[in-house]
Amino acid sequence: MDETSYRDRIDQLVEPGERVLAYVKADAAKGAAPAAPSDAAEPAAPAGRLSGGAILFNLISPLVSWGWGDRLVDRMLWGVAGRGAPGSAASRLHHALHPPRPDLAVRDTLLAVTDGRLLACVSGPMKLLSSREDDDRSVAGTGIAWSAARAEVASARVGWHRLNPKRLRIDFTDGSWLAFTVPIAESGRPLRAVAAALSG
Template sequence: MTTDPVDGRRERYAEGLARLLDPGEQLRALAQAREGMGAGPADPQPPQPPADGGGPGFLGVVLNVLGPIITFGRLDDAVTRLFFGVSGRGGPGSAASLLRHALTVGKVTDLRESVLAVTDKRLLLATTGRMTLTSGAAADDRARSDLEVRFALPRAAVAGARVGWYRLNPRRLRIDFTDGSWLAFTVPLGESARPLREVASALSG
């Protein structure tokens, strides 16, 4: 009898999370997840205006030069919305903004898996240890057990969660927060949405 690789990963995640929970805290659900495609909430901190120095100064000159690039950045946002829709909303410092920032930090340079977990007290975002393309199954299992919490929020800050269709994706988890912000997640291609549904049920129950 063979072990389902997805269930094996979940066991490794659960082992790693067990070491990170507070005494008496109970794990309710977990899922490997990634940010949904689309335009997301604002960055945690808005750009700071330059200090008033009586003139444009060096930074002012640089911003004038980069003006067209900034404009293209806004155009990119519009194109993202057109093709992929919206993956979250929220102002700087909102729950969705902070969660998205934690989810995306290091994703380009590190091969890590992101795990959403729900306990009886908190919503957690954890990442595995760093993996490589040639690390092998045993090393990957160790990395999946070596979890680090990147974000934690009390359950009371979650207003609700649900899994459903969005455009052509039937496996999208949306988490709504009590501050009015929200963020969407999906599972890796080809995997079941069952873990996301378990997370949604645990957050809504």
């Protein structure tokens, strides 16, 4: 898919007179994430304490899932991908990108920085073997999932995390933070452009 079509779509989504400074197609980093907002619907957790068997099942089969075990496995395998109290900026952003009842469709995540806001956009559903028309429908279905004023962003930087040299960490003024990555084979230049736009 031609990623410049996303730029055209983002230009359509921003307010009149709002200027897009940078954007990147990136995914929220894997790992332990901020707590969900308190008003978010969460899957029901099993009653009682979870045993080591629950953690083992989480490791052996991704189809067997317990929330507490998932978080522990994420922390062990991927590390920490974000922190924040329920309702913090990072919590709301992560929840907007990962709703509690996903439709299981594959979607692209885009971060865009304008002269006034940080936007998190989500594309329309995508197909694995797609035609040009399918790609156009996916881009046309792109919408803003979350936004925040630039004043809510304390800092942004790209750096190493474990073996990945391209991880964007966005820190918010409420003390929360969330990380984003691009595939290792892709350039980190768009991530650095977003970090520079947020820090500038």
